[in-house]
Amino acid sequence: xxxxxxxxxxxxxxxxxxxxxxxxxxxxxxxxxxxxxxxxxxxxxxxxxxxxxxxxxxxxxxxxxxxxxxxxxxxxxxxxxxxxxxxxxxxxxxxxxxxxxxxxxxxxxxxxxxxxxxxxxxxxxxxxxxxxxxxxxxxxxxxxxxxxxxxxxxxxxxxxxxxxxxxxxxxxxxxxxxxxxxxxxxxxxxxxxxxxxxxxxxxxxxxxxxxxxxxxxxxxxxxxxxxxxxxxxxxxxxxxxxxxxxxxxxxxxxxxxxxxxxxxxxxxxxxxxxxxxxxxxxxxxxxxxxxxxxxxxxxxxxxxxxxxxxxxxxxxxxxxxxxxxxxxxxxxxxxxxxxxxxxxxxxxxxxxxxxxxxxxxxxxxxxxxxxxxxxxxxxxxxxxxxxxxxxxxxxxxxxxxxxxxxxxxxxxxxxxxxxxxxxxxxxxxxxxxxxxxxxxxxxxxxxxxxxxxxxxxxxxxxxxxxxxxxxxxxxxxxxxxxxxxxxxxxxxxxxxxxxxxxxxxxxxxxxxxxxxxxxxxxxxxxx
Amino acid sequence: xxxxxxxxxxxxxxxxxxxxxxxxxxxxxxxxxxxxxxxxxxxxxxxxxxxxxxxxxxxxxxxxxxxxxxxxxxxxxxxxxxxxxxxxxxxxxxxxxxxxxxxxxxxxxxxxxxxxxxxxxxxxxxxxxxxxxxxxxxxxxxxxxxxxxxxxxxxxxxxxxxxxxxxxxxxxxxxxxxxxxxxxxxxxxxxxxxxxxxxxxxxxxxxxxxxxxxxxxxxxxxxxxxxxxxxxxxxxxxxxxxxxxxxxxxxxxxxxxxxxxxxxxxxxxxxxxxxxxxxxxxxxxxxxxxxxxxxxxxxxxxxxxxxxxxxxxxxxxxxxxxxxxxxxxxxxxxxxxxxxxxxxxxxxxxxxxxxxxxxxxxxxxxxxxxxxxxxxxxxxxxxxxxx
Numbered sequence: 021x022x023x024x025x026x027x028x029x030x031x032x033x034x035x036x037x038x039x040x041x042x043x044x045x046x047x048x049x050x051x052x053x054x055x056x057x058x059x060x061x062x063x064x065x066x067x068x069x070x071x072x073x074x075x076x077x078x079x080x081x082x083x084x085x086x087x088x089x090x091x092x093x094x095x096x097x098x099x100x101x102x103x104x105x106x107x108x109x110x111x112x113x114x115x116x117x118x119x120x121x122x123x124x125x126x127x128x129x130x131x132x133x134x135x136x137x138x139x140x141x142x143x144x145x146x147x148x149x150x151x152x153x154x155x156x157x158x159x160x161x162x163x164x165x166x167x168x169x170x171x172x173x174x175x176x177x178x179x180x181x182x183x184x185x186x187x188x189x190x191x192x193x194x195x196x197x198x199x200x201x202x203x204x205x206x207x208x209x210x211x212x213x214x215x216x217x218x219x220x221x222x223x224x225x226x227x228x229x230x231x232x233x234x235x236x237x238x239x240x241x242x243x244x245x246x247x248x249x250x251x252x253x254x255x256x257x258x259x260x261x262x263x264x265x266x267x268x269x270x271x272x273x274x275x276x277x278x279x280x281x282x283x284x285x286x287x288x289x290x291x292x293x294x295x296x297x298x299x300x301x302x303x304x305x306x307x308x309x310x311x312x313x314x315x316x317x318x319x320x321x322x323x324x325x326x327x328x329x330x331x332x333x334x335x336x337x338x339x340x341x342x343x344x345x346x347x348x349x350x351x352x353x354x355x356x357x358x359x360x361x362x363x364x365x366x367x368x369x370x371x372x373x374x375x376x377x378x379x380x381x382x383x384x385x386x387x388x389x390x391x392x393x394x395x396x397x398x399x400x401x402x403x404x405x406x407x408x409x410x411x412x413x414x415x416x417x418x419x420x421x422x423x424x425x426x427x428x429x430x431x432x433x434x435x436x437x438x439x440x441x442x443x444x445x446x447x448x449x450x451x452x453x454x455x456x457x458x459x460x461x462x463x464x465x466x467x468x469x470x471x472x473x474x475x476x477x478x479x480x481x482x483x484x485x486x487x488x489x490x491x492x493x494x495x496x497x498x499x500x501x502x503x504x505x506x507x508x509x510x511x512x513x514x515x516x517x518x519x520x521x522x523x524x525x526x527x528x529x530x531x532x533x534x535x536x537x538x539x540x541x542x543x544x545x546x547x
Numbered sequence: 548x549x550x551x552x553x554x555x556x557x558x559x560x561x562x563x564x565x566x567x568x569x570x571x572x573x574x575x576x577x578x579x580x581x582x583x584x585x586x587x588x589x590x591x592x593x594x595x596x597x598x599x600x601x602x603x604x605x606x607x608x609x610x611x612x613x614x615x616x617x618x619x620x621x622x623x624x625x626x627x628x629x630x631x632x633x634x635x636x637x638x639x640x641x642x643x644x645x646x647x648x649x650x651x652x653x654x655x656x657x658x659x660x661x662x663x664x665x666x667x668x669x670x671x672x673x674x675x676x677x678x679x680x681x682x683x684x685x686x687x688x689x690x691x692x693x694x695x696x697x698x699x700x701x702x703x704x705x706x707x708x709x710x711x712x713x714x715x716x717x718x719x720x721x722x723x724x725x726x727x728x729x730x731x732x733x734x735x736x737x738x739x740x741x742x743x744x745x746x747x748x749x750x751x752x753x754x755x756x757x758x759x760x761x762x763x764x765x766x767x768x769x770x771x772x773x774x775x776x777x778x779x780x781x782x783x784x785x786x787x788x789x790x791x792x793x794x795x796x797x798x799x800x801x802x803x804x805x806x807x808x809x810x811x812x813x814x815x816x817x818x819x820x821x822x823x824x825x826x827x828x829x830x831x832x833x834x835x836x837x838x839x840x841x842x843x844x845x846x847x848x849x850x851x852x853x854x855x856x857x858x859x860x861x862x863x864x865x866x867x868x869x870x871x872x873x874x875x876x877x878x879x880x881x882x883x884x885x886x887x888x889x890x891x892x893x894x895x896x897x898x899x900x901x902x903x904x905x906x907x908x909x910x911x912x913x914x915x916x917x918x919x920x921x922x923x924x925x926x927x928x929x930x931x932x933x934x
Contacts, residue, residue: 434801437794462806 022061025360025542028295030054035296037535038307039372039516041499042385042419043322044314045292045307046372048516054533055366057407058295059542062281063357065334069116073123076276076338082345087124087274090205093132098203099124100174100227103142104152105378106213107280108539112330116278118158120209120338124276125161137199138165140173141208141226144233144467144474145379146428147173152382172199176229176474177464185270188262192235196267197227207274208343212350214401215249215358215543218277219347220264221257228263230458230476235259239446242486247400249543251351261344268343276340277350280333281357282540289329293540319421326375327382358543362407365546367531368523369408370516371398373418374539379473379481386424387504388432388481390416395495396484398538404546407534411493413523415516420500422507427471431463435478436507444509446486454479493526548587548933550697551906551926553612554579555627564615572914574614575907580631582903588693588701592656592679595701596639598646600928602720602900603695604634605913607751608847609687613910618849625688626681632695632926633687636710636719637702643710645722646695646702647881648686649870654703655680667873670730685870696903696926698934708881711889718894720925721754725893726884728754731820731845731868732762733875740817741766742803744835746795747822748772748781749916750896750923751845755820757891760785762883767802769816771795774917784891792828799835810834811857817841820868824848833857833865843868900927 028034036047037056050056066072077087084090091097101117104110121138128136138157140148153171154162165171174197175181183201185194200206200223212218225233235241236259242248244255251257267273285292289310291303299307314322337353339346375385377393385393394416399406408414424433439453454476457463463475488495495510496519505512513519523531536544556579563578574580590597609631611617633648651669652660655678663671676682683689686702693700710719732755743765745756756770770786771794772778778789790798800807805814815835821828824846830853832842838861845868858865871880887893898921901909906926913924928934 434797438788438790438798438801441790457801460801460804462800462804465806 022063025058025060027360027362028056028058030056037537038292038296039417040374040539041372041417043319043326043375045311046417046499050370050533050535051520054535056535056537057360057362057542057544058537059282059360059540060357062283062333062540063336065281065336066338069119069335069338070123072335072338073120076340077123077127080274080341081339081349082342084274084341087340088127088131090272090274091128091131091133095133095135095204096202097128097133097136097205097207098139098200099136099207099209100139100141100200100223101209102211102217102222102226103140103145104148104156104381105145106211106217107331107333108213108376108378108381109284109329109331110155110381111280111333113155114158115156116211116280116335117156117209118161119335120276120278121157121161124207124209136170138171139197139200139227141222142174143225143228144176144230144477146467146471146473149471174227175468177468182229186266188266190262192259192263193231194263194266195229195232196223200227201271203271205272205274207276209276210278212277212279212354214541215251215351215354218350219251219261220267220343221260222275223267223273224260224263230474232263235263237480237483239450239483239486242483243490245487247402247406247487249400250403264343273343274340275343275346276338277346278335279337279350279353279357281336283333284331284540286329286332323375323384355543358541359403359545360542362534362544362546365405365407365409366412366534367409367527368413368415368520368533369399370415370533370535371417371538373398373416379477383428384423384425386429386432387420387422387508388436388478390418390420390497391508392481392484394418395488396481398536399485399488401536401538401542402544402546406491407536407544407546408492410491411526413494413496413526414488414492415496415498415519415523417498417516418500420497420504422501422504428473429478430466430472431457431460431475432473432478432481440507446483446489449479449482494523496522548585548698549903549931550583550585550630550693551903552581552583552585552628552630554581560615563613567614567616571614572610572911575910578613578615580613580906582906587699588691590701591691594704596704596707597699598637598639598644598702598707599699599934600632600635600637600695600697601643602636602716602925602927602929603632604720604724604923604925605909606634606724607749610910610914611847611849614914616849621684621688624675624682624684626683626690629683629688629690630694630697630700631687632697633685634720634723635686635695636716639707641707641709643716643719644707645710645719645881646686647706647708647726647871648723650675650680650683650685650689650692652678653705669872670870671872696906698928698931708885711885714889715894717897718888718892721888721893721896721923722881722884724750725754725758725888726871726880727751727845727868728758729762729883729887730871730874730880731755731843732758734843734866734868735763735818735841736875738817738841739763739765740840742769742799742816743767744769744771744795744799744816744819745786745822746771746792746819746828746832747846748777749822752822753777753780753784753896753922754893755822755845756781756786757784757893758887759820761887761891763818769795769798769802774920776920777917780896780922795831796834815840818843820845822846826851826853829853833863836861836863838862840864841866896922897925898922899924902927903931
C-alpha cells in the first residue's frame with residue numbers, strides 16, 4: 021500500500037530538502053517551522069492493463085453502448101489522442117495510448133471497419149517527429165497508418181479541414197477537425213496526467229482552432245479559474261464544457277481515459293521521489309554522483325541526458341464511454357493519487373522547477389515556460405485556495421537561461437524580446453499583441469510545416485500564470501539568469517537564503533513558508 | 548588662448564589605439580590630445596571672421612580620432628596639429644552663430660567652385676585638401692582654423708548661421724548633428740518607405756529618428772537602442788517600436804509579418820539607417836532591408852569586413868550620408884536642422900557639460916555615454932578664462 025502525501029514541518033533535525041533546478045538539483049535548508057508538502061507514493065498500477073482496457077471498452081459508463089456494438093463495416097472511424105504533452109516525462113513503452121489503440125483497432129478490424137484514421141490532437145502545439153510518434157503509438161500502429169496518411173497531426177490552420185459545428189449560448193465557437201466531426205464515431209484516447217486534463221477539454225483544445233480556443237484561453241478566463249486544476253472551479257473548464265456539449269450533440273463520441281501513477285523517475289533517479297530522511301546510502305551516492313556529473317557537463321548535454329529519461333509510470337485506471345461520465349471516474353482516480361491535504365496558506369511558497377513541462381518535451385524550458393510551469397502549473401496545483409496567501413511571495417528555483425529552441429518556439433522569442441519589453445501585464449498583452457501574433461503568416465507557416473508551436477501559444481503561457489500574477493506580491497527566481505528573470509518582471513536571487521530575505525520586504529519578518537516537493541505531482545487540497 | 552590640441556604623435560596614437568581597445572575613451576589620457584595655451588589662429592583670408600565658441604560637442608568621429616580608431620582614409624584630408632570640435636555654437640560679430648564646418652571650395656577660396664559646390668552639395672566637395680587652407684575636411688580637422696574645443700577660432704562667413712532668438716545654446720549645438728540626420732533622412736529621395744529602421748540610438752541615431760519621423764513619415768519606425776534612456780528618448784523622438792540591437796532582425800520580421808529566408812527578413816524595411824557603423828550593424832541592416840531597399844550609412848563605419856552576398860542578391864542600395872549642403876528640395880540642410888532642433892527639442896539631448904580643464908573626464912563620459920545614461924556631452928567654453 022502506498023503511503024499518502026503529507027506535510028512535514030521542518031525542525032532542526034530535518035535534512036536539506038531537494039529542490040529540482042532545471043537540469044540539476046539543489047539541496048536547500050529551509051528555516052525551522054517551514055512546511056514541506058510531499059506527494060503520495062505511487063499507487064498500485066493495474067495488474068493487467070490490457071484486460072482492464074478490454075473490460076472498460078465492453079462495459080462503458082454513462083449513456084454509451086459497448087464499443088463493439090458501435091463498430092460496423094462501412095463506417096467512418098476516427099481515433100484521436102492526446103499528444104506528447106502528457107505524461108511527463110514520456111512514459112516507457114508501451115505508452116497508454118498504444119495499449120488502448122491496439123485493442124480498439126483489433127475490435128474495429130473484427131467488426132470489418134476499414135476507414136480508420138488516427139489524429140494526434142495537438143491543438144496549437146508543435147507537430148511531433150516520427151520518432152516521437154513511434155514512441156507514443158508504437159511501431160506497429162505507426163507503420164500501418166502513417167505511410168498511408170492515416171496517422172495525421174491536427175492542423176488548426178487548415179481551414180478547409182475545419183468545421184464550425186455550432187456556437188454555445190454564450191457565443192463560443194465550436195470549430196473542430198473536419199475528419200473527426202464527420203466521422204460516424206469519434207474515439208478519443210487520453211492520458212490524464214493531472215486533473216486539468218481530459219473530459220471535453222480533450223477535443224475542445226486538441227482538435228480545435230484558434231477561433232475555438234480563444235473563448236477559454238484568455239486572461240479573464242484564467243484569472244477566474246481558481247484553479248484550472250480543479251475543473252468545478254475553473255472558468256476555463258466551464259467554457260470548454262459548454263463547447264463540448266455542443267460537439268457531443270453533433271458527433272457520437274466514445275471517450276477512453278487512462279490515469280497513471282506517480283512512479284515518475286527511473287531507478288537511477290530514485291532519490292527524486294523519496295523523502296530525504298529516508299535516503300539510503302545508495303540514494304545519497306546517486307544524488308551526489310548525478311549532481312556532480314551534471315555540474316561538469318555543458319547545459320546542452322545535461323538537457324540531452326534528462327530528455328532521454330523515460331518514466332516508469334504505470335496505468336492505474338481506464339474508463340470508457342460517454343465523456344462526462346468517464347471523466348468523473350477519471351478525476352476520482354487522479355485525486356486518489358494526487359490529493360494531499362494542507363491546512364492554511366503560507367506567506368511564501370517555494371518550488372523547485374524541473375527540466376520539463378508540457379511544452380518542452382525534447383526541447384528547452386525557456387524563460388516563458390519557466391513562468392508557465394511555476395506560476396501556471398505548480399501554483400495552480402491546488403483545490404480550495406492557493407498555497408500562498410494573497411500578496412505573498414513565490415520563490416522558484418531554476419537556471420532560467422535566456423535560451424529558446426528556435427525551431428520549436430519561434431514566437432516565444434519574439435514575445436520575450438518585443439512584448440515583455442513593453443509590458444508584462446497579461447490584459448495589456450492580450451489586447452495589444454495577441455491578434456497580431458495569432459495571425460502572423462510566418463508563425464502559421466512554421467506551425468504547419470515545421471515543428472513550431474503556433475504563434476499565439478506564447479501568449480497562453482503568460483496567461484497560464486495570470487491568476488498567480490494577480491494573486492502574489494512578488495516572484496523571485498533563485499539561480500536564474502538575472503536579465504531573463506528581470507525581463508519577466510521578477511526578481512533574481514543567487515541563493516534561497518537571499519530570496520527569503522528579499523521576500524521579507526514584501527511579507528514581513530519570519531514569514532510562514534510552504535515548499536512543494538514536486539514532481540512527482542500532487543494537488544494540494546487547501547483548507 | 549586655451550585649446551585642446553591634437554598633434555601628430557605616432558607613439559602616443561598607437562598607445563591610444565591599444566589602450567582604448569580595452570577602455571573606450573582612455574585615448575584622452577595616453578594619446579596625442581593635450582590641453583595647451585596656443586596662439587589664436589590667424590584669419591586665412593577675406594571673408595574669414597574670428598568667433599568664440601560657447602558650446603562645442605564631442606562627436607563619435609572625435610572619439611574615434613582620440614582613441615586611435617580613425618580610418619587611414621582621413622590621413623590626406625586632415626592637417627596637424629588641429630583643434631577638434633565641429634559641433635559649435637559661438638559668439639561672433641553677428642551674434643550667436645552655429646558653424647557649418649565643412650571646408651569646401653567657398654571657404655578655401657577656390658574659384659570657380661567644383662561642380663558639387665556649385666550645386667550646393669558642399670559635403671561632396673573633393674577639394675578639401677586644396678586652396679588657401681591646409682587640408683581638412685571640416686573645421687576641427689584643419690590646422691589653420693582651430694576648432695570648437697578652444698576659446699577662439701576662425702570660420703568663413705559662409706559657414707555661419709545666426710541662432711534664432713529664443714533658441715538655447717544647448718539646442719543650437721545640436722544643429723550640426725541634426726543636419727547630418729536630416730541629410731541622411733532625405734537620402735531615400737522620393738520613395739516613402741512604409742517601414743523604416745534606425746539602428747543605434749546615440750546622438751546620431753536619435754537625431755536620425757527625429758529627422759526620419761519628420762521628413763520620411765514612415766508607417767512604422769523601428770529603432771534599436773542598447774540602453775534604457777536611449778529607448779525612452781527614441782520613443783519620444785518618434786520611434787514606434789524600440790528593440791535591443793540583437794533583436795532587430797526578429798522585430799522587423801514580426802512587424803513586417805514576412806517570412807525569414809535564412810537569417811534574412813523576406814520583406815523587411817524599405818529603408819534602414821545604420822547609425823552604428825560596425826560590421827555587425829551593416830550585416831543586420833542588409834538582413835532586414837527589403838529587396839531594392841536602401842541602407843544608409845549614417846554612422847562612420849571605418850574598416851569593416853562584411854558579407855555582401857545579401858546586398859547583391861536583394862539588389863540593395865547601400866549609400867553613405869555625410870554632412871549636408873543643399874537638399875534636393877532646394878532647402879539648405881542647416882535651415883531644416885534648425886527647425887528640427889527647435890521642434891523636436893533636441894537640446895534635451897545635451898546631457899553633460901565640461902570645462903576644458905576636465906577634458907579627460909569629458910571624453911571618458913562621451914565614450915561611455917550610453918551606459919551612463921547620457922547622449923551628447925559638450926565642452927562649455929562660456930566661463931573659460933581668456934575668452
